[in-house]
Amino acid sequence: MDKNKDFLLLQECERRRIAEDLHDTTVQELVYLLQQLELSLIYFDKDPAQAKLELISARKNIRKIIDGIRDTIYNLRPMSFDDLGWNSSINKLYDELNAFNINVYFDIDDLDTSDGVTAITIYRIINELTKNVIKHSKANNLWVNVIKADNEICVIVKDDGIGIIDFNKENHFGLQFVQERINLLSGNFSMTTNNKGTEFTISIPI
Numbered sequence: 001m002d003k004n005k006d007f008l009l010l011q012e013c014e015r016r017r018i019a020e021d022l023h024d025t026t027v028q029e030l031v032y033l034l035q036q037l038e039l040s041l042i043y044f045d046k047d048p049a050q051a052k053l054e055l056i057s058a059r060k061n062i063r064k065i066i067d068g069i070r071d072t073i074y075n076l077r078p079m080s081f082d083d084l085g086w087n088s089s090i091n092k093l094y095d096e097l098n099a100f101n102i103n104v105y106f107d108i109d110d111l112d113t114s115d116g117v118t119a120i121t122i123y124r125i126i127n128e129l130t131k132n133v134i135k136h137s138k139a140n141n142l143w144v145n146v147i148k149a150d151n152e153i154c155v156i157v158k159d160d161g162i163g164i165i166d167f168n169k170e171n172h173f174g175l176q177f178v179q180e181r182i183n184l185l186s187g188n189f190s191m192t193t194n195n196k197g198t199e200f201t202i203s204i205p206i
């Protein structure tokens with residue numbers, strides 16, 4: 001029963017997050033794009049040069065919207081994960097994180113993706129925790145460690161940033177997702193956080 005509720009809760013959170021994602025990026029950008037097009041129509045006769053500038057800017061915004069939609073789709077089901085499997089997806093994440101001003105250290109065992117759910121769930125957990133480090137922690141260093149033992153997978157995500165002040169922030173679901181996903185995999189997690197950084201240690205039975 002609890003598992004079913006966990007699952008439903010996770011599904012509701014996901015739906016909410018997708019809706020928010022689309023609203024905050026795509027819809028707002030489309031509204032802005034519409035305004036730009038209206039503006040260029042107004043300029044069209046009396047100031048064609050200005051109208052052209054608006055159109056050039058609108059074209060740039062359309063590209064941005066396309067990228068935003070691609071990101072949303074990617075987050076729904078990372079295509080590289082299906083196509084490339086664990087190692088390449090992890091390498092892709094490493095490259096993404098490395099583009100920010102932070103030192104990234106990955107030490108990650110190869111995981112079996114054949115059950116279709118465990119590895120991708122762990123990937124999503126690592127994705128959320130590491131993106132949080134980039135967004136919130138102000139850390140200089142980020143360490144990610146995945147150790148595959150005989151009967152469990154252990155994941156450690158650690159940063160040397162400012163620590164988590166508000167774990168259960170209203171209308172923020174990332175960490176809640178992480179907890180739900182660990183529960184659904186019958187795993188455990190512990191967290192230590194203070195003004196020298198944050199460390200998550202997660203174990204998933206296999």
Ligand SMILES: Nc1ncnc2c1ncn2[C@@H]1O[C@H](COP(=O)(O)OP(=O)(O)O)[C@@H](O)[C@H]1O
Pocket residue numbers: 132133135136137138159161162163164165166167168169172173174175176198
């Ligand atoms: N590694 C971290 N370092 C510092 N603060 C963090 C870290 N991870 C999460 N937080 C804090 O916890 C809050 C909740 O995180 P989360 O549930 O993922 O929501 P979101 O990332 O959407 O803000 C964040 O808004 C942030 O204030």
Ligand SMILES: [Mg+2]
Pocket residue numbers: 128131132173174175
């Ligand atoms: Mg988050």
